[in-house]
Amino acid sequence: MKGHRNAKDQLLGAFQAIPLNIAEGNGKATKGDRRRYFEIARGSALECGAAQDVLQVCGALPAEQSAQAKILLDRIVAMLTKLGQRGYVIREEPGEYGVGRNDTDSDTDPDGDRKSENSQPNASPNAAPPHR
Secondary structure, eight states, rough: OSHHHHHHHHHHHHHHHHHHHHHHHHTTTSHHHHHHHHHHHHHHHHHHHHHHHHHHHHHSSSSHHHHHHHHHHHHHHHHHHHHSTTTTOOOOTTTTTTTTTOOOOOSOOTTTSSSOTTOTTTTTTTHHHHHH
Protein backbone atom coordinates (compact mmCIF):
# COMPACT_ATOMS: atom_id res chain seq x y z
CA MET A 1 0.00 0.00 0.00
CA LYS A 2 1.71 3.13 -1.21
CA GLY A 3 0.68 6.59 -0.08
CA HIS A 4 -2.42 7.41 1.95
CA ARG A 5 -0.51 7.42 5.22
CA ASN A 6 -3.43 8.68 7.34
CA ALA A 7 -5.73 5.88 6.23
CA LYS A 8 -3.00 3.27 6.73
CA ASP A 9 -2.26 4.60 10.21
CA GLN A 10 -5.97 4.50 11.02
CA LEU A 11 -6.20 0.91 9.79
CA LEU A 12 -3.14 -0.17 11.80
CA GLY A 13 -4.43 1.51 14.95
CA ALA A 14 -7.84 -0.15 14.59
CA PHE A 15 -6.25 -3.57 13.96
CA GLN A 16 -4.09 -3.20 17.07
CA ALA A 17 -7.03 -2.05 19.17
CA ILE A 18 -8.96 -5.29 18.62
CA PRO A 19 -6.76 -7.71 20.64
CA LEU A 20 -5.77 -5.02 23.14
CA ASN A 21 -9.40 -4.28 24.03
CA ILE A 22 -10.23 -7.99 24.21
CA ALA A 23 -7.36 -8.52 26.64
CA GLU A 24 -8.24 -5.48 28.73
CA GLY A 25 -11.91 -6.43 28.84
CA ASN A 26 -11.13 -9.93 29.95
CA GLY A 27 -9.14 -8.48 32.84
CA LYS A 28 -12.10 -6.50 34.18
CA ALA A 29 -13.87 -7.65 37.32
CA THR A 30 -17.47 -7.09 36.26
CA LYS A 31 -19.36 -8.56 33.32
CA GLY A 32 -20.53 -5.11 32.29
CA ASP A 33 -16.97 -3.81 32.05
CA ARG A 34 -15.92 -6.87 30.04
CA ARG A 35 -18.82 -6.42 27.64
CA ARG A 36 -17.95 -2.76 27.17
CA TYR A 37 -14.40 -3.59 26.05
CA PHE A 38 -15.62 -6.38 23.76
CA GLU A 39 -17.98 -3.87 22.17
CA ILE A 40 -15.11 -1.39 21.74
CA ALA A 41 -13.05 -4.15 20.07
CA ARG A 42 -16.03 -4.85 17.79
CA GLY A 43 -16.16 -1.18 16.87
CA SER A 44 -12.45 -1.29 16.02
CA ALA A 45 -13.06 -4.28 13.75
CA LEU A 46 -15.81 -2.37 11.95
CA GLU A 47 -13.45 0.62 11.69
CA CYS A 48 -10.92 -1.67 9.98
CA GLY A 49 -13.51 -2.46 7.35
CA ALA A 50 -14.17 1.22 6.74
CA ALA A 51 -10.45 2.02 6.51
CA GLN A 52 -10.03 -0.82 4.01
CA ASP A 53 -12.85 0.64 1.93
CA VAL A 54 -11.14 4.02 1.90
CA LEU A 55 -7.81 2.48 0.87
CA GLN A 56 -9.49 0.39 -1.83
CA VAL A 57 -11.35 3.37 -3.30
CA CYS A 58 -8.10 5.36 -3.33
CA GLY A 59 -6.36 2.54 -5.18
CA ALA A 60 -3.93 1.78 -2.34
CA LEU A 61 -5.40 -1.65 -1.53
CA PRO A 62 -6.22 -4.22 -4.21
CA ALA A 63 -9.86 -5.36 -4.22
CA GLU A 64 -8.92 -9.05 -3.84
CA GLN A 65 -6.73 -8.38 -0.79
CA SER A 66 -9.47 -6.24 0.74
CA ALA A 67 -12.08 -8.97 0.13
CA GLN A 68 -9.91 -11.60 1.85
CA ALA A 69 -9.36 -9.34 4.86
CA LYS A 70 -13.09 -8.57 5.03
CA ILE A 71 -13.85 -12.28 5.40
CA LEU A 72 -11.64 -12.39 8.49
CA LEU A 73 -13.12 -9.15 9.81
CA ASP A 74 -16.66 -10.50 9.39
CA ARG A 75 -15.72 -13.49 11.55
CA ILE A 76 -14.05 -11.27 14.15
CA VAL A 77 -17.11 -9.01 14.31
CA ALA A 78 -19.39 -12.04 14.74
CA MET A 79 -17.27 -13.39 17.60
CA LEU A 80 -17.08 -10.01 19.31
CA THR A 81 -20.83 -9.52 18.92
CA LYS A 82 -21.38 -12.82 20.74
CA LEU A 83 -18.81 -11.92 23.41
CA GLY A 84 -20.54 -8.58 23.93
CA GLN A 85 -23.73 -10.35 24.92
CA ARG A 86 -24.42 -11.25 28.53
CA GLY A 87 -22.66 -14.24 30.01
CA TYR A 88 -19.78 -14.61 27.57
CA VAL A 89 -16.17 -14.28 28.70
CA ILE A 90 -12.77 -15.37 27.43
CA ARG A 91 -10.66 -17.58 29.68
CA GLU A 92 -7.02 -18.55 29.37
CA GLU A 93 -5.12 -21.19 31.24
CA PRO A 94 -2.90 -19.80 34.03
CA GLY A 95 0.72 -19.87 33.08
CA GLU A 96 0.08 -18.66 29.54
CA TYR A 97 1.98 -15.47 30.37
CA GLY A 98 4.27 -16.91 33.03
CA VAL A 99 1.81 -16.77 35.93
CA GLY A 100 3.16 -18.70 38.88
CA ARG A 101 6.72 -18.74 37.55
CA ASN A 102 8.03 -15.56 39.14
CA ASP A 103 11.58 -15.67 40.48
CA THR A 104 11.41 -12.90 43.07
CA ASP A 105 14.91 -13.05 44.55
CA SER A 106 17.81 -10.98 43.27
CA ASP A 107 19.99 -13.77 41.83
CA THR A 108 20.11 -14.53 38.13
CA ASP A 109 19.21 -18.22 38.25
CA PRO A 110 15.70 -19.65 38.27
CA ASP A 111 14.63 -20.88 41.69
CA GLY A 112 14.93 -24.61 42.22
CA ASP A 113 17.45 -25.25 39.45
CA ARG A 114 20.71 -24.31 41.16
CA LYS A 115 22.02 -22.03 43.86
CA SER A 116 23.05 -18.46 43.20
CA GLU A 117 26.72 -17.62 42.92
CA ASN A 118 26.22 -15.29 45.89
CA SER A 119 24.41 -17.80 48.09
CA GLN A 120 26.01 -18.93 51.30
CA PRO A 121 25.42 -22.56 52.28
CA ASN A 122 24.98 -21.89 56.01
CA ALA A 123 23.20 -18.55 55.76
CA SER A 124 19.98 -18.04 57.63
CA PRO A 125 16.86 -18.09 55.41
CA ASN A 126 15.92 -14.69 56.88
CA ALA A 127 19.33 -13.11 56.25
CA ALA A 128 19.47 -10.10 53.99
CA PRO A 129 20.82 -10.74 50.50
CA PRO A 130 24.39 -9.58 49.81
CA HIS A 131 24.78 -6.04 48.41
CA ARG A 132 26.11 -5.69 44.91
